[in-house]
Amino acid sequence: MFEEPFRWMEAISTRHSYVREKLRKGQPVIGVPYNEGAVIIGFSPQPGKIFEIYDRIALGGLGHPADVERLRMTLLDMAHAEGFNRSSKDVTIERLLQFGLAPALKQNFEEIQRAPYLIQMLLAEINHEDGAEFFRVNYDGYWEKFKQGTVISGDKKVSERIQKKIDDTDFVSCTLNKSIQSALRIWEEGRKKPALEKESLKSTDDSDELDDEIEGHPTDLKEAFERWNLEVGILKKNTGRKCLYSTLSESEISALQSEVIR
Amino acid sequence: MIEKFEKIHSSGDFIELLKRSGNYPQQVLSGISNNKALEIPQGTTVLAFHYRDGIIVAGDRRATAGNSIMYDRCDKVIPIDDYSLMAIAGVPATAFEMARMLSHNFEYYRRSQLRAMSTEGKVRALSKLLKDNVAMALQGVGGVSPLFAIYDTQQEKAFLYFYDMLGAEFQILTHVATGSGSPMIKGILEHENLWGISSLGERSEEEATSLSIRLLQTAAQFDSATGQARPEDKLYPTIAKITKEGYQFIPDDEMATIYKSSMSRS
Numbered sequence: 001m002f003e004e005p006f007r008w009m010e011a012i013s014t015r016h017s018y019v020r021e022k023l024r025k026g027q028p029v030i031g032v033p034y035n036e037g038a039v040i041i042g043f044s045p046q047p048g049k050i051f052e053i054y055d056r057i058a059l060g061g062l063g064h065p066a067d068v069e070r071l072r073m074t075l076l077d078m079a080h081a082e083g084f085n086r087s088s089k090d091v092t093i094e095r096l097l098q099f100g101l102a103p104a105l106k107q108n109f110e111e112i113q114r115a116p117y118l119i120q121m122l123l124a125e126i127n128h129e130d131g132a133e134f135f136r137v138n139y140d141g142y143w144e145k146f147k148q149g150t151v152i153s154g155d156k157k158v159s160e161r162i163q164k165k166i167d168d169t170d171f172v173s174c175t176l177n178k179s180i181q182s183a184l185r186i187w188e189e190g191r192k193k194p195a196l197e198k199e200s201l202k203s204t205d206d207s208d209e210l211d212d213e214i215e216g217h218p219t220d221l222k223e224a225f226e227r228w229n230l231e232v233g234i235l236k237k238n239t240g241r242k243c244l245y246s247t248l249s250e251s252e253i254s255a256l257q258s259e260v261i262r
Numbered sequence: 263m264i265e266k267f268e269k270i271h272s273s274g275d276f277i278e279l280l281k282r283s284g285n286y287p288q289q290v291l292s293g294i295s296n297n298k299a300l301e302i303p304q305g306t307t308v309l310a311f312h313y314r315d316g317i318i319v320a321g322d323r324r325a326t327a328g329n330s331i332m333y334d335r336c337d338k339v340i341p342i343d344d345y346s347l348m349a350i351a352g353v354p355a356t357a358f359e360m361a362r363m364l365s366h367n368f369e370y371y372r373r374s375q376l377r378a379m380s381t382e383g384k385v386r387a388l389s390k391l392l393k394d395n396v397a398m399a400l401q402g403v404g405g406v407s408p409l410f411a412i413y414d415t416q417q418e419k420a421f422l423y424f425y426d427m428l429g430a431e432f433q434i435l436t437h438v439a440t441g442s443g444s445p446m447i448k449g450i451l452e453h454e455n456l457w458g459i460s461s462l463g464e465r466s467e468e469e470a471t472s473l474s475i476r477l478l479q480t481a482a483q484f485d486s487a488t489g490q491a492r493p494e495d496k497l498y499p500t501i502a503k504i505t506k507e508g509y510q511f512i513p514d515d516e517m518a519t520i521y522k523s524s525m526s527r528s
Binding site: 055 | 276279280283285344362363366369370373374376
């Protein structure tokens with residue numbers, strides 16, 4: 001049946017729907033700059049959302065943990081082999097995506113007998129001019145680059161709301177603490193549906209869009225801190241070290257929680 | 263750039279990744295006869311010893327080929343990761359490659375396994391590289407005999423190791439030196455440790471740095487393959503310390519002051 005173009009297109013369309021449905025509950029991961037680098041934040045029920053990939057590259061992922069792990073290992077392998085064979089300066093997200101991951105993801109997605117990757121990824125990098133760059137990668141290999149920061153979320157509407165708020169905020173001049181706090185506020189605001197949107201959804205009987213509330217996922221920061229784990233990955237330039245990545249410790253996260261909840 | 267997606271290789275072993283991708287260096291060169299005399303070219307002096315806050319590692323800057331001085335600004339003390347340093351004596355091409363491989367190995371493990379490799383694992387990793395290199399060493403084109411200094415953040419203690427070219431590792435509790443200039447200074451190190459103003463392990467960072475400069479200057483006096491400092495050209499030995507803060511090199515401007523005071527009799 002797959003020899004017929006229409007059926008192939010139909011199968012691809014079904015795959016898109018399937019993957020989107022599977023990713024729908026994926027919690028937002030936000031990547032934004034700050035005055036000394038870049039930061040990625042995300043809440044999740046289980047740890048394992050934000051990772052270090054290479055000296056100046058960090059990854060935030062959502063989707064099936066096994067797929068996140070598989071692609072994380074692929075990125076690690078590519079980055080380290082390239083860094084060893086050439087130089088760490090040749091390891092950039094753009095190269096990893098354009099000549100490595102994106103074509104492979106697309107091919108995998110379009111080979112319809114194979115299981116698709118249930119994943120969205122956000123990559124952050126401090127480039128060799130010390131600028132922060134952010135990349136969003138979709139399960140089908142489509143990727144975009146952002147300077148001001150970006151978000152991935154299983155819910156498209158949440159993603160759009162958060163992206164708009166990121167675009168409206170001047171993160172580059174904020175300190176690390178201020179950037180994280182602003183990103184957390186945006187996380188919270190992004191999850192709340194505007195009143196107008198709620199009304200229109202009720203009237204069109206699109207009850208799926210209200211699932212977050214029905215399923216009882218945390219909708220505010222207080223609840224999120226209580227029930228989930230916050231992960232914060234930081235890329236800080238000018239440290240004097242070649243590896244720029246670090247994370248917030250448990251005590252730092254507790255301190256952050258008291259500041260934000262207050 | 264990308265290989266098959268299907269398999270997950272999750273051992274965290276960078277050497278395995280290099281072998282899998284066909285990038286692991288050649289271990290035997292064809293058409294070269296064995297080095298029956300087992301001579302390891304080691305035109306250098308590197309030394310390390312425990313001091314009060316950790317370990318000091320120092321090396322001269324000269325690279326030679328036979329009687330020729332090839333280069334006078336060679337860095338023989340190489341950071342591997344935030345908490346470890348390697349000082350190299352032997353064939354530079356192999357030694358630098360080993361340092362790069364080790365560095366990637368530790369970082370790859372830490373990033374893939376989400377935890378740092380143990381100190382024992384790191385010590386063994388260098389030993390394995392040396393074992394893999396035995397054939398090249400026996401051919402006389404790749405012999406390396408390094409020093410390895412590491413701070414263990416779990417045990418809150420610094421460890422120092424010396425390796426022979428076959429990969430045997432020896433933990434050093436006080437001091438060690440290797441390279442062609444080392445015989446000239448091993449006795450001084452021992453003398454200083456036993457009968458100096460204090461044992462090496464009790465010395466301050468300033469005292470340890472100053473002693474390292476004097477030792478390298480002494481080695482250079484008697485060994486033509488060890489380079490002397492040339493303050494007029496801002497050329498000083500490479501000296502690094504490894505403590506609970508990780509590794510730190512003494513910067514050149516600081517070296518100028520320490521060198522000057524070290525060269526006067528005190």
